[in-house]
Amino acid sequence: MRQPKVYLVDLEAVDTRYTGQWQTHIPALLKENNIDVQVISGPKNIPSATTPGAFLNFGGTNIYKAVQVEQMGRLFTSGSISPNDHFLFTDAWHPGIINLKYMSELLKTPIKIHALWHAGSYDPADFLGRLIGNAPWVRHAEKSFFYAIDHNYFATDFHINMFFENLLNDETLDNPWKDEDFQNLLESKKIIQSGWPMEYLKDVINKDCTSSNPWDLPLSKRDLILFPHRIAPEKQVEIFRDLATHMPEYEWIVCQDKRLTKKEYHQLLNQSKIVFSANLQETLGISCYEALCVGSVPMVPDRLSYTEMYSDTFKYPSEWTQDWNSYVANRDKLIAHIKDTMTKFNEGKLTTEIAAGETVLGHVFFSANKLIENILA
Numbered sequence: 001m002r003q004p005k006v007y008l009v010d011l012e013a014v015d016t017r018y019t020g021q022w023q024t025h026i027p028a029l030l031k032e033n034n035i036d037v038q039v040i041s042g043p044k045n046i047p048s049a050t051t052p053g054a055f056l057n058f059g060g061t062n063i064y065k066a067v068q069v070e071q072m073g074r075l076f077t078s079g080s081i082s083p084n085d086h087f088l089f090t091d092a093w094h095p096g097i098i099n100l101k102y103m104s105e106l107l108k109t110p111i112k113i114h115a116l117w118h119a120g121s122y123d124p125a126d127f128l129g130r131l132i133g134n135a136p137w138v139r140h141a142e143k144s145f146f147y148a149i150d151h152n153y154f155a156t157d158f159h160i161n162m163f164f165e166n167l168l169n170d171e172t173l174d175n176p177w178k179d180e181d182f183q184n185l186l187e188s189k190k191i192i193q194s195g196w197p198m199e200y201l202k203d204v205i206n207k208d209c210t211s212s213n214p215w216d217l218p219l220s221k222r223d224l225i226l227f228p229h230r231i232a233p234e235k236q237v238e239i240f241r242d243l244a245t246h247m248p249e250y251e252w253i254v255c256q257d258k259r260l261t262k263k264e265y266h267q268l269l270n271q272s273k274i275v276f277s278a279n280l281q282e283t284l285g286i287s288c289y290e291a292l293c294v295g296s297v298p299m300v301p302d303r304l305s306y307t308e309m310y311s312d313t314f315k316y317p318s319e320w321t322q323d324w325n326s327y328v329a330n331r332d333k334l335i336a337h338i339k340d341t342m343t344k345f346n347e348g349k350l351t352t353e354i355a356a357g358e359t360v361l362g363h364v365f366f367s368a369n370k371l372i373e374n375i376l377a
Helices: 017-033 058-075 095-108 127-131 136-148 155-168 179-187 201-208 237-246 262-271 286-293 322-345 349-363 367-374
Strands: 005-010 039-041 086-089 112-116 151-154 191-193 223-228 251-254 274-276 299-302
Touching: 005 058, 017 039, 039 058, 058 095, 058 136, 058 274, 058 322, 086 095, 086 191, 112 322, 127 223, 127 262, 127 274, 151 155, 151 367, 155 191, 179 191, 191 367, 201 262, 201 286, 223 237, 223 262, 237 251, 262 286, 274 286, 286 299, 286 349, 299 322
Parallel strands: 005 039, 005 086, 086 112, 112 151, 151 191, 223 251, 223 274, 274 299
Antiparallel strands: none
C-alpha cells in the first residue's frame, strides 16, 4: 500500500485577496514537508467579481465547488483513493465535504478530512449571519460540515469560542454542552487553533515594495492613514470617513475606493503610518498584520480576535466604535488617540513594539506549523 496522500481542495483565486497566493504556497509548503499532494481545483472561467460586501462571488464559488465535487467522485470511482488518505479543504464552508463523507462511508474507504473555518452564519456580523441569520437550514448545514470534518482548524481562540457558543451550544439544544464536552473537542483535536498558512506574506510584501530599477528611490513613510478592509456594514467605513473630516492634516485613504492591485496595495501600505480598524466582525485580520510587516501601526478596537492578538499599544477601548452613536460620543477621545499615536510614531517610540508584534503574530497566527504537524501525525 502506498503512503497516504493529501488531496488539497483549494479556494478559487480572487486577485485582491490571499486566495491566489494560497494556490501556489500551500502545495509548495506541503511538498517541503515531504507530503505527497494532489490539488483539486475548479475551473478558471467562473464569474470572479466579488458580490458587493463579500469576499467571493456567490454564484461563481458554487460553480467552482461543484467541479471539485465531480473530481472527488471520479477519484473514488477510479479507485485512486486509498484508506487513510487526507483531504484538506482550505474553506470549511464547502458542500463537497458532505459528498466526500458520503463516498468514504458507503465505499468503506476511511479518510481524514481537514478544513479551515473562515466564517459562517454563527457570526452575526458576517455576511452569512447578516443575510441568512439563524435559519435552520444554514445552522444544520454548518453543524454537518463540522461533524463530517475530522480536524476543524480556526485561526484564533476568539473564533473557536464564538463557533462553540453560537453554533454547537446554541439555545435550541435539548441537552446543552458542558465545559468538559468542549475540552474533549480540543483534546481529541476535533477543534484546533492553528495559524493560517501565510508564512510567505512578508516576503511578498517586500518584493512588491522593492523596485528592480536601482535608480528608483525607496518608498518612504508619510502621514497616511489607511482603511484596508472591504466596504461592508460590519467594517464601519463611515467612522473612518468622518475622522478624515476632523483631521485634514493627515492623508486618509479607503483602499477599496482606489481599486488597487495587490502590488499597488502593498506599496501604499508601505507608505502608511497607521492602519485603522473599527470592525465589528473579525476572526483574524490579515491587513492589520500586514501593517506590522511594513513597520506601520495597526490601530484596532479591543474586541473580537484583536483582543488576543495585539498588545495594549495597538488597541483602543471597544466602546469608542461599538456603533455610530458610541463613536460620536467618544470621537474626541479617538481623535486625540490618533494624534498621539502619530506623534509617537514620528518620534520613533513605537519601533520596538511594532517589531515585537510582527514576530509574535507571525509565529502564532500566520504560520501553518500546527496544521502541518497534525497532518504528519
